[in-house]
Amino acid sequence: MQGITKNDLIIRIGGEGGEGVISVGDFITQACAHAGLDVYTFKTFPAEIKGGYAMYQVRASTERLYNQGDTFDVLCAFNGEAYNMNRASLRPGTAIVYDSPGDFTPDIPPGVFAYPIPMTQTAKDMHNPRAKNMVAMGAMSVLFNIPVESLREVITAKFSRKGEDVVKGNLTAFEHGRELAQALGKTDPWTLGTPKGKQDVIVMSGNNAIGLGALIAGLDFFSAYPITPATEVAIYVARHLPKRGGTLIQAEDEIASISQVLGASYAGKKAMTSTSGPGLSLMSEMLGMAFMAELPCVVVDVQRGGPSTGLPTKHEQSDLFLAIHGGHGDAGRIVLSVESIHDCIDLTVVAFNLAEKYQCPVLLLSDGSLAFSTQNVPYPNPDDYHVVERKRWDGQGEYRRYTLTEDGISPMADPGTPGGMHIATGLEHNEAGLPSYASANHEAMQAKRFNKLKNVVNDVAPTEVDGEGAADLGLIAWGSTIGVVREALQRLRAEDYKVKGFYPKLLNPLPTQQFEDFGASCKRLLLPEVNFQGQLAHFVRAETSLRPESYTICGGMPFTPEMIVNKVKEILA
Numbered sequence: 001m002q003g004i005t006k007n008d009l010i011i012r013i014g015g016e017g018g019e020g021v022i023s024v025g026d027f028i029t030q031a032c033a034h035a036g037l038d039v040y041t042f043k044t045f046p047a048e049i050k051g052g053y054a055m056y057q058v059r060a061s062t063e064r065l066y067n068q069g070d071t072f073d074v075l076c077a078f079n080g081e082a083y084n085m086n087r088a089s090l091r092p093g094t095a096i097v098y099d100s101p102g103d104f105t106p107d108i109p110p111g112v113f114a115y116p117i118p119m120t121q122t123a124k125d126m127h128n129p130r131a132k133n134m135v136a137m138g139a140m141s142v143l144f145n146i147p148v149e150s151l152r153e154v155i156t157a158k159f160s161r162k163g164e165d166v167v168k169g170n171l172t173a174f175e176h177g178r179e180l181a182q183a184l185g186k187t188d189p190w191t192l193g194t195p196k197g198k199q200d201v202i203v204m205s206g207n208n209a210i211g212l213g214a215l216i217a218g219l220d221f222f223s224a225y226p227i228t229p230a231t232e233v234a235i236y237v238a239r240h241l242p243k244r245g246g247t248l249i250q251a252e253d254e255i256a257s258i259s260q261v262l263g264a265s266y267a268g269k270k271a272m273t274s275t276s277g278p279g280l281s282l283m284s285e286m287l288g289m290a291f292m293a294e295l296p297c298v299v300v301d302v303q304r305g306g307p308s309t310g311l312p313t314k315h316e317q318s319d320l321f322l323a324i325h326g327g328h329g330d331a332g333r334i335v336l337s338v339e340s341i342h343d344c345i346d347l348t349v350v351a352f353n354l355a356e357k358y359q360c361p362v363l364l365l366s367d368g369s370l371a372f373s374t375q376n377v378p379y380p381n382p383d384d385y386h387v388v389e390r391k392r393w394d395g396q397g398e399y400r401r402y403t404l405t406e407d408g409i410s411p412m413a414d415p416g417t418p419g420g421m422h423i424a425t426g427l428e429h430n431e432a433g434l435p436s437y438a439s440a441n442h443e444a445m446q447a448k449r450f451n452k453l454k455n456v457v458n459d460v461a462p463t464e465v466d467g468e469g470a471a472d473l474g475l476i477a478w479g480s481t482i483g484v485v486r487e488a489l490q491r492l493r494a495e496d497y498k499v500k501g502f503y504p505k506l507l508n509p510l511p512t513q514q515f516e517d518f519g520a521s522c523k524r525l526l527l528p529e530v531n532f533q534g535q536l537a538h539f540v541r542a543e544t545s546l547r548p549e550s551y552t553i554c555g556g557m558p559f560t561p562e563m564i565v566n567k568v569k570e571i572l573a
C-alpha cells in the first residue's frame with residue numbers, strides 16, 4: 001500500500017472511557033518515538049472512570065514538534081459519540097477509520113476517505129471484547145504506516161503485567177485488524193514519514209517530567225493530596241523516591257500536605273508538594289508562613305479549568321493571580337511556569353535551586369495540557385544539572401536564624417546542630433527568631449524578605465526572544481501556549497510577516513527590564529493566554545509600561561497554531 005508521505009501526521013482516536021482509547025494513543029506514541037519520529041500528544045477524558053467521551057491525539061513528525069497541532073488528518077472513531085464530536089472537523093482529505101457495524105452509521109462528507117472496520121464484531125468473535133481497540137490499532141498501522149514492529153513490542157511490554165493470555169489475545173486482535181485493513185485497500189493519500197531509526201529517548205508526560213526533575217534536584221520529602229490533573233506527579237514520585245531513601249506521604253488534605261512539606265524543610269530536607277487550583281487555594285495560608293519563616297519549598301500547581309471545582313480534567317492557565325498574590329498579608333513568592341515536557345524537568349530543578357537559595361516558597365505552574373501530553377525527550381543526564389544547596393550555618397559564634405545580611409539570605413541550621421536551635425513560626429520575629437511586634441523590626445524583616453527576591457532574575461536564564469530585529473507584532477506567551485506560538489510564528493514568517501515571540505518562564509518577580517526591551521522592538525504586542533481575564537496581560541500592564549492586547553479563550557482546550565496565525569493576520573490586516 002502506497003501513499004503520499006506526510007511528514008507531520010495527526011491521528012485522533014475517540015471513544016468511550018473504558019474502551020481503551022488512551023492505551024491505543026499511548027501505544028502509537030511509544031512506537032513512533034522509539035522508531036525515531038518526533039511525537040507530541042494531547043488527551044482529554046471524562047471525569048467518570050467509565051463512560052463519557054475520551055480522546056487521544058497523536059502528532060508524529062520527522063521534524064521537531066512544539067504542540068499538539070491544529071486538527072487531525074486521521075480520525076479513529078470507536079463509537080457514535082466520538083464521530084459526532086468530531087464530525088464538524090472532517091474535511092476533504094481527512095481519513096476516518098470507524099467501527100462498522102457499530103452503534104452509528106456515519107454520513108461521510110464528500111472528499112473524506114472512509115475505512116469501516118468491524119472493531120467490536122471482530123473482538124466479540126474472538127471472545128475478547130476488550131481487544132476492540134487493538135483491532136482498530138492494527139488497521140491503522142497498515143493504513144498509515146505506523147511502525148509495526150515497534151507496535152508489537154509495545155503491546156507485549158505493556159500488557160505483560162496482565163498475563164501471557166492478555167498479551168497473546170491482544171497481539172492476535174492486532175493482526176486481525178491489519179488483515180481487515182489490507183483487505184479494504186488504501187484510498188487516502190497519507191502515510192507517516194520515514195523514522196530516523198531507534199532513538200535513545202523517553203516518552204514522558206509533563207507530570208512525570210516534573211517528578212523526574214524533582215528527583216534530579218535532590219528531592220528528599222514529598223507530601224500531596226490527590227487531585228486531577230496533578231495526581232500523576234505524586235504517582236511518579238511514589239514509584240521512585242522511596243528507592244532513593246526519600247519519604248512520601250499521601251496527606252489527608254492539601255493543608256496537611258503543605259504543612260508537612262514545611263516541617264520537612266525546617267528539618268533541612270528538600271521538600272515539594274503538587275496540587276491543582278482548589279488545592280492551591282487551601283495552601284495559601286501556609287504559603288504565607290513559608291515566606292514568613294523563610295522555609296524553602298516547591299509547590300507544583302498543575303492548573304485546570306476553574307473557578308471552584310470547574311472543569312477538573314480540562315486545560316486552563318487561570319491560577320496566575322492566585323499563584324502570585326493568593327494569601328493574606330504581604331507575602332512574596334517566586335513563580336515559574338513551564339513551557340514544554342522537557343522544560344518540566346529543567347525548570348523543576350531551577351525551582352528547587354531558587355527555593356533553597358532564596359529560602360522561600362517557589363510555585364511552579366504547569367497546566368492540564370502539559371500534564372497529560374507526552375513527548376519524546378532525550379534521556380536526561382543528572383550530572384548535566386547544576387544543583388544548589390541552601391546556605392547552612394557554619395556553627396561559629398552565636399546563631400541568629402534571621403540575621404540581617406547584605407543579600408537578605410540568613411544561614412540555616414538543621415535541627416540538632418549544636419547551638420543552632422531556633423524557632424520557625426508564623427509570627428513576626430527578630431533576628432534570633434523570637435516573636436517581635438516592634439514596628440521597626442517588622443519593617444526591617446519585610447524588607448529583608450522582599451529585597452532578596454530582587455536578585456532572582458539573575459538566577460534564571462534570560463527570557464527567550466524568538467526572532468530578531470524590529471517586528472510589526474510581538475507575541476508574549478507563557479506556559480504551554482509558548483509551543484503553539486512558536487509554530488504559529490514559523491508559519492507567519494514563511495509568509496513574510498514581521499513577528500517576534502517573547503517567552504517568560506519567571507512570572508514573579510517579573511523580569512520587567514526584559515519585557516521593556518522586547519516591547520521596544522515591536523510596534524504592537526499581543527498576549528494570548530487560556531483564561532477569561534487575561535491574567536498575565538494584567539500583570540504586564542501593572543508592572544511595565546507595555547500595553548499588550550489580550551487574546552483569551554477559556555473553553556477547556558489549548559490554543560492551536562492556526563488560531564494564533566489567524567488572530568495575528570486579523571490584527572495586522
Ligand code: COA
Nearest residue numbers: 017018019020021022023045047048049054130131228312
Ligand atoms: N486488553 C486489556 N486491557 C486493556 C485493553 C486491552 N485491549 N485496552 C485497555 N486496557 C486496560 C488498560 O491497560 C487500563 O488498565 P489499567 O487501569 O490497569 O492501566 C484500562 O483498560 C483502561 O484503559 P485506558 O486505555 O487506559 O483508558 P480508556 O481510554 O479506556 O479511558 C479513562 C478510561 C482513563 C478515561 C478513565 O478510566 C479515567 O481514568 N477517567 C478519569 C477519571 C478522573 O480523573 N476523574 C477526575 C475527577 S476530579
